[in-house]
Amino acid sequence: MCGFFAIVFDENRDDLGEILVNAAKRLSYRGYDSVGAFAIEESGRWELRKAPGKVDEVARKLNFHELRGYKGLVQLRWATFGTPSVENAQPHADCDGQIVGAHNGNIVNSPVLRDELVASGHRVRGQNDGEILVHVVEQKFKETGDMVKAIIEAAKILRGDYAYAITKLDENRFFAVKKGSSLFVGVGDGFVCASSDQVSILEHTKRIIPMNDWEFVEFGHDYYILRDLHTGEVIHREPMISQLSPETTTKAGHPHFMIKEIHEEPQKVAELVHLMTELDAYDEAARKILDAQRTYIVGSGTSYHAALMGAYFAAKVAGVEIIPSIAAEFPERHGDTITSDDILIAVSQSGETKDVIHCVNVFSERTGREDFIGVINVLGSTLAMKAQPLLPIASDLEISVPATKTFMNQMVLLLYLAFKLAEHKGAPPRHPMPDFERIPELLTETIERSRPL
Known part of the structure; x- marks a missing residue:
């Protein structure tokens, strides 16, 4: 690196x-x-x-x-x-x-x-x-x-x-x-x-x-x-x-950044939930997915695991198939079959993940499409500036190498997108929509219960 x-x-x-x-x-x-x-x-x-x-x-x-x-x-x-x-x-x-x-x-x-x-x-x-x-x-x-x-x-x-x-x-x-x-x-x-x-x-x-x-x-x-x-x-x-805060670059009394960022999860999810309800980008993303012949979702490392869950949510909630792929494998596995009728979802915390950027470039070259759906944390990054539409992860800066708050926000974001897909299909979701505003409370309770461990 x-x-x-x-x-x-x-x-x-x-x-x-x-x-x-x-x-x-x-x-x-x-x-x-x-x-x-x-x-x-x-x-x-x-x-x-x-x-x-x-x-x-x-x-x-x-x-x-x-x-x-x-x-x-x-x-x-x-x-x-x-x-x-x-x-x-x-x-x-x-x-x-x-x-x-x-x-x-x-x-x-x-x-x-x-x-x-x-x-x-x-x-x-x-x-x-x-x-x-x-x-x-x-x-x-x-x-x-x-x-x-x-x-x-x-x-x-x-x-x-x-x-x-x-x-x-x-x-x-x-x-x-x-x-x-x-x-x-x-x-x-x-x-x-x-x-x-x-x-x-x-x-x-x-x-x-x-x-x-x-x-x-x-x-x-x-x-x-x-x-x-x-x-x-x-x-x-x-x-x-x-929009990143300099305070996020300090441990704020915690022994290391990973613990600090775990404790930030409830607040960051709360901020994301508020942001999701204000953005038209989710409606645009849902329309693009439903209009596409096939939808692919790519990521590397933890973001790939979030992508897997995103595909699962879309299937279980909206009955929509999204094809997940490790970013490094996407060009060889799908590069020869993608068309201009397909759409790509790129998931990246940094917005600078090389394999994900390569996927976007291959997708553009092979399909002639400049647009893709970006699930990105760092605004101003390469992928964030190119994404159409951009769905911000809104986790603020994450310093610890193991992903915590960014992964949590990716999961919440992709679950919300699944319910948007059901809404735009005009059919009731296959599972009841959760109270997203209650997730921060549940996270806080979970963190408190884990303290003795």
């Missing part, structure tokens, strides 16, 4: 190291194998410290907190290409120490690119695909003399799903690229930042710029320029105000 956070300030900050460490801690669920931090001062003095291990351990061992500067980058790695080691830890520098970058995702053709780079004289220190990315951008910059052109040219040969942040040390700006992996940009007073997840941005600003795949952004402390990754054409997009 991996995760990174990059930021540019208007002046040197003595607390830059602390800012980077705090961001890394909020992204710690994305990588456990190694951590690295880069900081550069206005004088041009810079440091890159990294090592295998978890955030607290590495930050303490390498004194991340003492880093200062106006521009910084931190990355946590979940090893795929290359074993956990100093050489494979990110961020990475180029041959001459003029470019530094870090990524999340996978560059699947990195072994081939590594051989080509070494043969052409590049000094590649490890086996990590993030380092290959930095050297490819370095090579393209040498050929074009322009970072915008270098990033566009690099995208033509870097294969895979990824996002990355990169900077030239003699420039007071960063670039961040999104191609198949999550990326958010935050705009604040005297700074702009980019991260793999909103969770590391929210303590600084709630002004978020959501990004689509095949886009990249150039940003300094007081500006940002969004561009198309194919053409370099400028894209105009205003920041949105994130």
